[in-house]
Every structure is written in C-alpha cells, then in structure tokens.
Amino acid sequence: MVKRLTLATAALALVPTVASAAAAAPRDEVRVVLKFVKRDGAGKVPVRFDPASCKACRVVDEPLFNADNPRETVIALQVPRRRTIELAFDARQATVRQVLLEAGELAFRTDRDRILVALPPLAQDAITAAEVATHIVEPGMVLRFEHADPARRAGAYATGDFPDLQRRAANALEFAQRQVVRTLGLGEQAVRRGWGTIQIMGFDTNAPHGHVDAPPHVHMHLRWPGNTGTQIGHYYIDQAGLLSHNMVGVKGLGAPERRFGRGDTFATIAPDGVTAYTHRITEQGWLEIGDGQGRACLIRPVSAGGFADGATVLCPGTGEKRITVADDLSNGVLTVTTGDIVETFRYATDSGLLLSPAAVPASAPSVSPQQIEPALGR
Template sequence: MMLAATAATAAPDAGAPDAAVGAPAEATVRVVLKFVKHRAGAGVRFDAASCPACRLVTEANWNADNDRETVVAVTVPRMRSLELGFAGSVATIWRVILEGGDLPFRREGARIVVALPPVPADAITAGEVATHIVEPGMVLRFEHADPARQAGDYAGGRFPAVERAAADVLEFAQREAVRELGLGEHVARAGLGTIQIMGFDTNAPHDHRDSPPHIHMHLRWPGNTGTQIGHYYIGPDGLLTHNVVGVKGLDAPQRRFERGQAFTTIGADGQGVYTHRITAEGWLDLGRSDGPLCHIRPAGAGGFASGAIVACPGQAPRRISVDDDLAHGVLTVDTDAIRETFRYDPDTGRLTSPSDVPRPGPSVFTGDG
C-alpha cells in the first residue's frame, strides 16, 4: 500500500523562508515486524494513517501470513520514535517481535499500536526462525524448518523434509569435525575470521529463497569481502550432489565442484585453511588444507537424514543424530552417548539454554592476573 503525500492547505507566511528549499530528504530504514498468533486465524495489516511517512514494502516474500504469524515489512523514518498501528484480527496476536526481541504494544479497540524504537539501520531479520550456537571461532546457525511457515520456492508441493533432516545432521557433523581438528581455535587465534556453519531456510524470510536445499561451512573474513561461500547441495535421497562457490564483494565468477573434486577455503592471508570434498557416494570429507581429512558418512540407509558417522584421523568414529521438536522448542543432538539439549524460543529460534559459564566470586583466583 502506497500513500500519497498530503498537500498543505494553508498559504505559507510571505515572510517565512521556504522550508522545502534545500531541505535534505528524510532518511529511511526498512523494518520487519513479526506478529505471533496464539491460535490460527487471519492476520493483521498496517494502518497507513498511523504513520503517513511510512511505506509498506510490497516486494515478494517480505510480508507473510500463516497459522503461526503475520510478518509485515515497512519503510520508516530513520531514528524516530514511532507508534505504528495495525488492524485486522488483533485478538489472535500475543507477541510483536523486531529482530530477535519483543516490542511493547497496546490494544486500542480494533487496532494494535506498536511502539517502535528509533531504528538506526535496516532491521529485517524478524522473519527468520534460527538458533545460533556460538563456539570459539565458529557459529552454527540452525534453521527450524516448519511446514506451517513454508514460503518462497518452498511454498506448495513437496516439503523438503528429508533434505532438511540431512542438513540438520550435516551441520552438527561438520561442527564435530571442526572441534576434533581444532579449526575454530585456529582461525580465532590467527585472526582469520569466523567459521559459519549453516543450513537453509524454508520460509523465505526477507526474500531469502535459499533453494535448492543445501548446507554451508564458510570462513567469514574480517569485513566479509573475500569470503568464499560454498553451497553443498542435498538431493531428495539425503546425499550431497555438488558444490557451487561464490565470493563476497569481489568480481569473481562462481565455481562448481562435482563429486570427487576438492574445494579449499582460503584465508585472508592467502593460505589454505580447510578443504571439503563431496565423495563419489555423496558423502563428505573435511579437514585442514595441509592435513588428512575427516570422513563423514551416513549412519543408515536414508542418507544423512538417518544420522552421520564422523571419523577423524586418530579419533574413534562418532555417531551424530539430531532431533528438532518445533512445538516445544527443543533441539536434541546425540554424539555417541553424549546428549546435548538446546532449548529455544519457537517463535524466533533464539537460544534460551545457558551458553556462558557464570563468573566466579571476585576472590577466586582465575589465573588471569
């Protein structure tokens, strides 16, 4: 919905300067709000009269409405304290989310009024539902694939349940290899950036179509320019098919690596850091660029959706399985006999399990001074 500018009706004071002459255009930012429903039903819509300077974003997949939530994208004046109105089925709404946190709102009859803080830059990630697990030199981004939210290239048709289950396992299998090889500590110590392990979204947040199904493990360079992003594609059998690599911020063509071809990620110092190779069977080898590789193979007949076996040099093989309880917000990862439990907010994916050890008392010697 686009608003027409309102013309002034009163004649300007002849002695007053023309405020429009030379006035800079108002800077704007893009904001995505998520309205979470406590029951399925119709959604809400932006009330343009509540903010004449705001504009609804009309591009594909920036707005959404499903049984879980309504997602609304609006362009608003930058760094202004605003109250935005929304009409529709307001009785079904119990949370309003910006980025990864809640915003205050109040009900005014048939409307909801949301208090928006001064926003300095685009804030567009509220449509995402992913949990971030942070470790030394590494971040694992686990996307929660909810059929109720499917959109974009995944709207309608067969939901990629096998591919998503395979991605779940492969993300944590790569994490296990990174741990056993000491890659996270290595890139952190050398100042090479952060390893990013990711899967794929199925709900097209902010038009991130993220298809066909794939996983990532890339080294985000400081400043991001130069980051080589591999896309390890997953077939409907739960096995890897090929890898397509692009480079951020540089005029470099994409490269495709077939099964059996190795791809080495390069650090900002020009040296190889680690190597991936999809095997002839559709399995995955991963290791330091100057050393032997860990072998990651399916644990059963269903491809990686059945689990994975991670075998690194000098280590006993480890079996990885993953279960994601979307309804209760519980992600369970089994590594042999070790069961890890990650609890998260089902509406945002935000990790609610503790992730840091509380500091000891001030009199306790910690070896840092």
C-alpha cells in the same frame, strides 16, 4: 587446483573495496520487518499496517518480504532512519500475543481493534524477524540451525512435497561439521589468526525477507572481517539425502559462481592467503573436511539412506562419532546426540532464540580463573 587458485585470487583482490563500501553515505530511510505472533486459534486472521499512523512510512511490496500464515503475520516497511515512531496496525482483538523485531520482543499495546507498536530509532535495516533459527556460538564458530515448520512454508517450498528428508540430512550435516571444527581446532585457529568466524548453516523453508534458500543445502564458510572476500559454498543435498555438488561464490565479487562436483576439492582461503580448510564431496556423496595441513575428517551417513538418519564422523586419532539430531518443533527442544553425549537445546518456537544457558556464570572473587581451557572435541 585451478579452481582453488581462481577463487583464492578473486577473494584476496577484494580486500581494498571494504573501505570504499564503508564510506557510502547513509540513507534517509531503513527497512524493518516486524513479526506479529498469533495467539493459538487465530488462524489466518491477518494484521494490516495503518498508513495514517506514519505518513513517511511505506509498505515494502517485494515478493516474500511479507507473509501471513497460521503462526504469524510478517510486515515489511520502509521507515525514516533514526526516528522514534509509534506505528499502528489493524488487528482483531486478542489476535496477537507478541511482536518481534530481529530476535527480540517489542512492547505493544492494544486499543480495540488496533495494535500500537513503539519502534526504536533504527540506524540500519532490521529485516531478520521472520527467521526461525537457533544460533549456537563456540570459539571461532557460529552454528545456525534452521527449524523447518510446514505451517510457515513459503517460496520454493510453498507447495509440493515438503523437503523433510533433506532438512533432516542438513540437521545431521550441520552438527557433523561442528564436530569436525572442534576436532581439528579450526575455530580456535580462526580466532588466533584473526581470520573471522566459521559459520555453519543449513537452509530456510519459509523464505524470510525474500531469501528463497533453494534447493536444499548446507554451508560452512569463513566469514572474513568486513564480509567482503568471504567465499560461500552451497553443498546441495539430493533426493536421497546425499551431497551432489558445491556451488561457490565470493562475497562482493559480483562474478558467477563456480561449481565443484563430486571428487573436486574446494579450499577456503583466509584473509592472509592461507588455506583455512578444505571440503571435498566424495564420489559416494559423503563429505571430507581437511585442515589444509594434511589432516582430514570423513563424514558419512549412518545408513544407506543418506544423511537423514544421522552422520558418522571419523577423524585421525579419534574413534568414530555417531551424530543424530531430533528437532521437536512443538515444544522447542533440539536434541543432539554425539556418541554417548546427549545435548539439549531449548529454544523459543516463535523465533528460534536459544533459551538454554550459553555462558558460564563468573567464579567467586577468591577463585583464580583457569588460564588454559581443555581443547574442545578431543
């Protein structure tokens, strides 16, 4: 209980700092990360920025902001803020088939061994192009599913054994937490009370924009409006594919993280001081999630080998839900099986961008829209 109160108090004390942070003067330059997707067979042929094309621009030389692998070349630059600039890059002919900024594609043209990229005027940093993750959006919740590609491995995962077992465990845990959020109505509650958005995440293995993301872990945090005050837990996954402990920090606090071991309960506090939900890693390395009002769901492995083989979700008043996840990196197909329900998410293999339909088309004008939707996950 002491740990729970300490984090809640720290988070609530941060609310007044949001306005002062927003009042900071804008910078004269912004950081941009561009991903040059290679054609098949291009291998390790790199792409290089031509500084003569923009004398006011400079290459970011911080570790892991730039990358080159068989899939892509990633280049980070500091560029003038809100300027329309055409950048030139040296590249062998027919090496590049796509240029990505954030999750979108930029138009480019080639001139012999040069690539010319028209950069839109940027008002703020745009650094996430190197990420390869699929986002699944539901009421009050976003699930960010990271695709672990050994060809892109970098940072803490650049050498040694690739964390395939831990990544598969994270896959199952992400969708198991999603099932709990649906069953307990946590996302709808976050929307109804204006708390922010629940974000479920795993870990990257390619260290995009310097985000090392190690050791392997999963998240489920409530991102407050304005972000400051968000309590971010890291539920670490051990070599057996089970959860070992949780390290929690509060966004904007600047204080050391707090550790929650097996058996300890961590409460996520909403902006109004209410407990939004709780997490407890059990003594076996399983996960219990409660709604703060007495109801709790247990997530346990489907086998003795940890969560890598899948997860079983047991909530009050519902039957067991067995969840397995398969990620086909080559074809960009993510398959999630929940009991008898099989979901298929198709994504762009270069970025993770969700290609499957995510919104229902509008009804005909003569049809009255439904006022009440059936609750998810019941």
